[in-house]
Amino acid sequence: MSANLKGAMVDLIDVFHKYSGKEGDKYTLTKLELKNLLKxxxxxxxxxxxxxxxxxxxxxxxxxxxxxxxxxxxxVGLVAALTVACNEFFKMALKHAESICYT
Incomplete structure (x- = not known):
């Protein structure tokens, strides 16, 4: 996994194209391709x-x-939404951990 933004962008593109085009257009995901990617x-x-x-x-x-x-x-919309949700989860977990340390 990349530790920088440019590398993360390349990784995202690579993952998409790893699954796209196996059934149809090489620049899109069919339902089966999406299922495999999600899984x-x-x-x-x-x-x-x-x-x-x-x-x-x-x-x-x-x-x-x-x-x-x-x-x-x-x-990318899906990845962005999941990334935001993960960030919110980690922020809440950090706040919870901080509150335990100070009580």
Whole structure:
């Protein structure tokens, strides 16, 4: 994993293209490609990546232009939302740990 922003951007692009294009357009994710990406790359952050209903819901929410696939820009929205959620979780955990130390 990269320790700098430029490296993180390259990693994000690499992960997307690792899964895209196996079934259709090499620049988009089909539902099956998205499912595999979610399961293999984000399984510990998302509940039920093997559940077809969960994948269907995520697909609908990500597919802004309703073309039935997820492009890179739509995918980045998911990564950004998860990153924000993780940051909030760590901020709360840190505040909780600090409050325990000072009581």
């Amino acid at each position: 293999n790359e984000l399984g510990e952050f998302l509940e039920g990546p093997n559940d077809a209903c969960v994948v269907e819901k995520i697909m609908r929410e990500l597919d802004d232009n309703k073309d039935g696939v997820v492009d890179f820009q739509e995918f």
